[in-house]
Amino acid sequence: MVEVAVDAAAGHGPGRLALADLAASVGAGDLLTDPAAMEAYRRDWAKDPDVGMPCAVLRARSPEQVVEAMRWATRTRTPVVPRGAGSGLSGGSSAVAGALTISLDRMRAVEVDVATRTARVEPGALNVEVKRAAAGHGLWYPPDPSSFEICSIGGNLATNAGGLCCVKYGVTTDYVLGLDVVLADGRLLRLGGPRVKDVAGLSLLKLFVGSEGTLGVITGATLRLVPAPPPAATLVASFASVADAAHSVVVIGASLRASMMELMDNAAINAVEDLRPMGLDRSAGALLIAQSDAPGEARASEVEAMARVCERHDAIELFTTDDPEEGELFCAARRAFFPAMERRGSLLLEDVGVPVPVLPGLLEGIARIAARLEVDIPVVAHAGDGNTHPIIVYDASDQVATDHARLAFGEVMALAISLGGTITGEHGVGRLKKTALPAQLGEDVMDVSRAIKAALDPLGLLNPGAVL
């Protein structure tokens, strides 16, 4: 083992002996070592060009295999990159040269327990599979990343993912009651359980949520479900300026409980209209799509109240509907945004957030950056919680354009920090935003984070190069 450890320390990854040892302990059948076969497990949606070639990919079927793999990793000092569905946008599961990638994509069981109103899930289950299983019992798992049809619940837990309904229903961590985590040394921790209230000991569970695979490998979770909400009523409002829309969002948020409040700026509206014309007002400065899922009468009256707020903020056009299908058409416009952008060229997807009242300032600042650097930065925003997705579109074959895009990416994060915001509201830091993290958190918070990382993963084996 010593010679292997030296190998790993030298960055060449484990030797043949060590890989044989791994195959023996987890079963050769679930271990990929052929570069061609491993190719599909090297990148996430951040499409990091600098990903390495893993020494192997374990397609785990059970927590026991993950335990064995981490014991082996500790014995051989081999770094490990945990991976879900690979739909991450920050490079959190990008492969590391010589490291073992543990893919949880085959562990996707979902069991709903109506009596405790919880779902027992394996990390590879897709968010949509959890939602469907819950719906089968009249229950609902709220967190809804835009990628909910293709992202894994394990990835959602690792990044503390958000989504569109967070403005009313909160984020992933608010729905986690129990967590099974395999530590770097192979110990399997079982934290929490199907209990709404449990304050026995430190909140380790909440620490692991959002730790992006740097503290442990999540092998199972108990999620809190809630009764399915009634169908939502929808409001669509167009404004001459993003500021008018943003101010409406602030006022609505202070008095009403929208279950969704999405904003698209002029560039985003036109990008969608180009892809699939649906009669959106191309001249509008911003489009606001809001919903209320309050029970009974309240639904319609809440949406009407939102409409009155938009009127007071000079909305150009106003449309409300109590018909779920009609409402869904407008949400489709919002969802069409990412596909629409992908045809535009290469993308740098931002995820900055600010306190809601600062939203107008953030959006104006982004427009200024776009103008100065001559890059196209359309914006969609989960406006109700101040989380925005400016998308930097550029021609990767043009070096100047590429440099400007990278510059803009950094400047948008710096702008968010200067406005008291965050560099990432729901996608995670991963590898893409790592260098910007200290500017937001400060040295003391970074120190404490590193101390906790060292306490749980003293050899630094888990997801090296991510977050910290």
Add this chain to the structure above:
Amino acid sequence: MVEVAVDAAAGHGPGRLALADLAASVGAGDLLTDPAAMEAYRRDWAKDPDVGMPCAVLRARSPEQVVEAMRWATRTRTPVVPRGAGSGLSGGSSAVAGALTISLDRMRAVEVDVATRTARVEPGALNVEVKRAAAGHGLWYPPDPSSFEICSIGGNLATNAGGLCCVKYGVTTDYVLGLDVVLADGRLLRLGGPRVKDVAGLSLLKLFVGSEGTLGVITGATLRLVPAPPPAATLVASFASVADAAHSVVVIGASLRASMMELMDNAAINAVEDLRPMGLDRSAGALLIAQSDAPGEARASEVEAMARVCERHDAIELFTTDDPEEGELFCAARRAFFPAMERRGSLLLEDVGVPVPVLPGLLEGIARIAARLEVDIPVVAHAGDGNTHPIIVYDASDQVATDHARLAFGEVMALAISLGGTITGEHGVGRLKKTALPAQLGEDVMDVSRAIKAALDPLGLLNPGAVL
């Protein structure tokens, strides 16, 4: 300083030199050293007879004083016990001989920011003061411990306190967006802020919530507020057996969103009726008090739906009202429970929780323990989330009774653990339940918790003897 350190190590607390040094750095005016004056800061509601005499009590006015005090504590190796309103029930703020007690009771500013729907609070502010400040702007801070009129928000944060509305609205940690924490070495961490979504870095904020003063001293917080809910409609149902009531709770929880679901067993009903007769059915095995605060029509229909569930589970008497004041009368019956018990003798207040479906089993088990040990253990429960408060009543002047009470206290916790539950749902571990914690968490979780404690507080100065 060395001689002082030795002093402290020997358990005698800091010497005169060191206390003069402390007075110089925090201001003598805010420092109590007279035993008579310190008496009021030695105990919380756990009334631990073994509390020590502090070397001093700092009644902090500012975060800067807390920073200075912790720097001094690190220099002189003096243990520190943080303290809020002293209404804790687990001895988490019991004074330690020779230690410095830092009381936050004078730091109680509350500022509501409607635009971000947040409250910026100092730790000494009472929960009720936060609620009132929010209500002044049509907003609401949900967490509502029964002690909300006398407990501090800092204590709520330190214990991740719960309450009656948690069944629908969650617990304290779900409403914390920002936290200022002074570490053992005096560094002041500023975590999070007025942002609903922020996943930049490890969730240190959530780790500090519920850490009971063992990782740092909370000097400020940013709390999420929500629009005030409409007045609630109320259901009161009596049942022949606790099991019938508990089964109704399970069914209601799976399909409706009660904003409160409280259960009182026969002994609790009679204790309240003895104190203030309000016509409760003394023969009932259990009383269920549930509310819905759904908007508009939905409120009444939700309560009617709950009533139908209770009918199907053989409710003896059913009463529903849409009148908030009438509903409040029944909540008063529930709240009268603790005062009623305090006249009965000495109390050991339990806080065990289980998955909701196991509630009947827990309640039956508690009755068996009470019968076998011949102690009186009436129970009230936040039934909707499986959190129960069995209260062991005994005559402290009778040694046998006292021994039996202590036995029962331990057996109830062991029972909860055996049913997949927790020894504390909302009160915290403190010093009272410390010895029972490993049985629930297991050695691995204890190890990791200790490793994190050591990483943040290497000298073990913060709240020694609590939790871990």
